[in-house]
Amino acid sequence: MAKMVIHGGKRLSGSVTIGGSKNSTVAIIPATILSDTPVVLDSVPQIKDVYNLMALMDEMGVKSDFQGEILKIDPTQIFPISLSHNKVTSLRASYYFIGSLLGRFGKAVVGFPGGDDIGPRPIDQHIKGFKALGATITEKDNYIVVEARNGLHGARIFLDMASVGATINIILAAVKAQGTTIIENAAKEPEIIDLATFLNNMGANIRGVGTQTIRITGVDCLKATNSHTIIPDRIEAGTYLSIAASSGNGILIKNIIAEHLDAFLAKVQELGVNLDVREDSIFVYPNSQLTGVEIKTSPYPGFATDLQQPLTPLLLLADSQSTIIDTLYPKRTRHIPELIKMGAKIKVVDSKIVIEHTDHFNAAEVTAEEIRGGASLMVTGLMAPGTTVINQAENIMRGYDRVIDKLRSLQADVSYSGSEKF
Numbered sequence: 175m176a177k178m179v180i181h182g183g184k185r186l187s188g189s190v191t192i193g194g195s196k197n198s199t200v201a202i203i204p205a206t207i208l209s210d211t212p213v214v215l216d217s218v219p220q221i222k223d224v225y226n227l228m229a230l231m232d233e234m235g236v237k238s239d240f241q242g243e244i245l246k247i248d249p250t251q252i253f254p255i256s257l258s259h260n261k262v263t264s265l266r267a268s269y270y271f272i273g274s275l276l277g278r279f280g281k282a283v284v285g286f287p288g289g290d291d292i293g294p295r296p297i298d299q300h301i302k303g304f305k306a307l308g309a310t311i312t313e314k315d316n317y318i319v320v321e322a323r324n325g326l327h328g329a330r331i332f333l334d335m336a337s338v339g340a341t342i343n344i345i346l347a348a349v350k351a352q353g354t355t356i357i358e359n360a361a362k363e364p365e366i367i368d369l370a371t372f373l374n375n376m377g378a379n380i381r382g383v384g385t386q387t388i389r390i391t392g393v394d395c396l397k398a399t400n401s402h403t404i405i406p407d408r409i410e411a412g413t414y415l416s417i418a419a420s421s422g423n424g425i426l427i428k429n430i431i432a433e434h435l436d437a438f439l440a441k442v443q444e445l446g447v448n449l450d451v452r453e454d455s456i457f458v459y460p461n462s463q464l465t466g467v468e469i470k471t472s473p474y475p476g477f478a479t480d481l482q483q484p485l486t487p488l489l490l491l492a493d494s495q496s497t498i499i500d501t502l503y504p505k506r507t508r509h510i511p512e513l514i515k516m517g518a519k520i521k522v523v524d525s526k527i528v529i530e531h532t533d534h535f536n537a538a539e540v541t542a543e544e545i546r547g548g549a550s551l552m553v554t555g556l557m558a559p560g561t562t563v564i565n566q567a568e569n570i571m572r573g574y575d576r577v578i579d580k581l582r583s584l585q586a587d588v589s590y591s592g593s594e595k596f
């Protein structure tokens with residue numbers, strides 16, 4: 175079990191550069207196995223999910239090399255195997271190999287996915303999509319067998335909800351299928367646009383990403399000619415913005431696409447945080463008078479569920495009550511008992527998180543049950559005077575690029591002990 179130790183209560187300053195998006199990267203890596211040539215990705219974040227995906231690809235004969243921010247992947251010697259290894263359960267995005275193996279070999283045998291324990295996370299819409307494309311699905315022990323004996327063919331698929339994962343998985347399966355696939359009520363997240371840009375640059379024919387109707391016309395082969403640069407991580411950016419507004423003495427956050435953070439920035443400004451939004455960076459002024467806000471998470475372009483927990487510590491500083499309703503994951507509340515140990519005045523009332531003004535935080539030993547809950551504890555630990563120890567800090571490392579180095583560059587006193595080298 176890894177630990178993050180924070181000696182908090184210090185004012186932070188300087189600048190921090192946001193890394194490539196976790197949720198783009200973890201979709202694009204499985205997508206690389208659809209390529210008939212080696213692939214080069216740039217701006218790849220150094221996070222645990224990336225190393226786990228590399229290990230999974232290694233089992234299929236796909237060699238990869240990760241130096242700095244450049245990840246080289248050679249899928250040309252790939253062979254089909256069952257992915258029932260325990261690495262599959264270590265991250266959610268392992269389920270994208272169902273779509274990409276199906277697209278490449280017409281068959282995928284993959285263990286049930288893991289990912290953050292943030293409440294029920296069914297995959298019925300993925301299954302519905304694969305079936306519509308001509309696959310049969312069977313479940314055996316702890317894995318799922320998806321097979322298209324007569325090949326995959328285009329279909330019209332209406333998603334019951336705008337699921338990020340289902341939209342991506344259907345794109346991956348359909349990109350080399352016969353004919354045209356239409357996804358209705360598709361998710362519109364920027365990471366889906368990034369994936370489609372990557373695939374289209376290799377010769378795919380995907381239109382309409384970023385709208386609710388996506389059309390994919392199957393092609394025979396995909397070839398990489400240029401490297402693909404991953405978009406900046408909007409959730410990492412929002413987390414540093416929360417740190418800057420709660421503990422900063424003036425912090426510049428670089429490599430941001432502000433448009434991807436519209437709903438979040440609007441809420442942060444409504445809260446009273448003083449920001450200077452520049453072309454590809456945001457300067458966060460030292461803390462000002464904050465007033466409570468009401469937040470309701472929703473699919474993009476709404477307020478991202480992945481940012482409700484990282485923002486919560488800042489809401490505790492407001493002089494009046496704030497509320498959060500997480501419509502996507504109402505049970506995403508495992509950080510709350512841990513925040514209470516640190517002095518937070520916060521409770522859950524009928525699926526609504528109620529946050530009251532808190533004027534004293536204390537350091538404590540707490541546990542990061544999942545990635546964004548961990549981020550919430552990290553932001554609070556930086557505010558609380560004394561020594562905070564975050565257990566299970568490996569969950570934070572799933573998605574925060576070189577977080578210890580970045581926090582230290584802001585003058586934070588933090589350390590990490592665990593088997594991962596971040």
Ligand SMILES: CC(=O)N[C@H]1[C@@H](OP(=O)(O)OP(=O)(O)OC[C@H]2O[C@@H](n3ccc(=O)[nH]c3=O)[C@H](O)[C@@H]2O)O[C@H](CO)[C@@H](O)[C@@H]1O
Pocket residue numbers: 197200266267294295296297298299300335336337338339340361473479480501502503
């Ligand atoms: C690797 C990745 O990109 N993870 C993100 C992705 O997760 P993920 O792709 O798992 O999230 P989805 O967009 O699929 O889920 C949205 C909602 O739909 C429900 N649902 C989804 C699929 C399905 O087949 N059936 C179903 O009922 C889910 O329970 C959830 O309530 O989007 C989430 C919502 O923005 C983010 O929190 C995650 O960070």
Ligand SMILES: C=C(OP(=O)(O)O)C(=O)O
Pocket residue numbers: 196265266267288289290292480545546573
């Ligand atoms: C829930 C998240 O990730 P995953 O879907 O990979 O578990 C997240 O990044 O907040």
